[in-house]
Every structure is written in C-alpha cells, then in structure tokens.
Amino acid sequence: MSILSQTETINQIKQACFVRFQQDQPLAKLNDREAFDVIKEEVTPQFQLLEQWEDELLTDIKTHALSIHPSLVQSTRENMELIIMHSFYHDTDVKRFNELVKSVDVVLDMVRKVYPND
Numbered sequence: 001m002s003i004l005s006q007t008e009t010i011n012q013i014k015q016a017c018f019v020r021f022q023q024d025q026p027l028a029k030l031n032d033r034e035a036f037d038v039i040k041e042e043v044t045p046q047f048q049l050l051e052q053w054e055d056e057l058l059t060d061i062k063t064h065a066l067s068i069h070p071s072l073v074q075s076t077r078e079n080m081e082l083i084i085m086h087s088f089y090h091d092t093d094v095k096r097f098n099e100l101v102k103s104v105d106v107v108l109d110m111v112r113k114v115y116p117n118d
Contacts (some may be wrong), residue, residue, distance in 0.1 A: 003060065004084055004115040006053040011108055013046055014101060017087035018072065021097055039088050049102055050077045068107070076107040084094060 003058075054077045061070055079100045086092045086100070 001052075002115070003056055003111065004054065004117075006049060006056070007108055007111045008051060010104075011101075012051060012082065013049075014083060014104055016036075017083045018101055020087040021083075021090065021094075035088075040108070043084050047081060050080050053077070068110055068114060072107050072110070076104055079104050 052072055057068070058070055058071050060066055061068060082092075083097070083100050083104065086097055087096070
C-alpha cells in the first residue's frame with residue numbers, strides 16, 4: 001500500500017473516530033474488560049497501519065530529504081492513537097479532541113502535498 005493510500009485510510013479512520021466521539025455516550029467504560037477486548041480487536045489493525053505509515057514515511061524522509069520533519073510524523077502517529085482511544089472512552093474534553101484532529105489534519109495535508117500522485 002502506498003504512503004498516499006495509507007494516508008487516505010488514516011484520514012478515514014480519523015473521520016470515523018470524530019463521528020464516534022460526537023456521540024453523547026462513550027462506547028466503553030474504563031474498567032470494562034469485555035469492551036476492552038472488542039476495542040482491542042478493532043484498533044489493532046489501525047495501530048499497525050499507523051506504525052507502517054510512520055516507518056515508511058520516516059524512511060522516505062531519510063532517503064529523499066522530504067520537507068516533513070520526522071518529529072511531525074511521530075507526533076501524528078501518537079495523536080492518531082489518542083484520537084482512536086478517546087473516541088471509544090470519551091476521556092478527554094471536546095476542545096482537546098478537536099485540537100488533536102486539527103493537528104493530524106495539518107500533517108496529513110502535508111503528506112498529500114509531498115505525494116500528490118503516489
């Protein structure tokens with residue numbers, strides 16, 4: 001899967017998380033083991049995609065001297081992981097969640113510009 005298609009998939013995951021977070025009730029409680037197992041099964045492939053995206057992008061940055069700073073890529077992965085988890089547990093406020101989403105949007109847009117026709 002190309003970096004651009006991975007980026008688009010990550011964007012779709014982010015949008016789904018945003019919609020999930022907008023619901024009034026959290027889908028899981030912090031101490032609910034059954035919910036944790038279901039969530040873990042759902043998010044594991046998403047976390048693996050984020051890891052693969054980060055690794056490939058960091059490799060390209062090193063080999064092609066792209067105009068994206070490596071720390072931006074790393075923080076975007078971390079922010080996406082937070083978005084995913086907060087969307088299930090609602091353990092942050094709306095303002096913080098929206099800041100995470102905007103931060104991820106900025107970097108995803110940068111990646112789209114670097115890889116316009118990948």
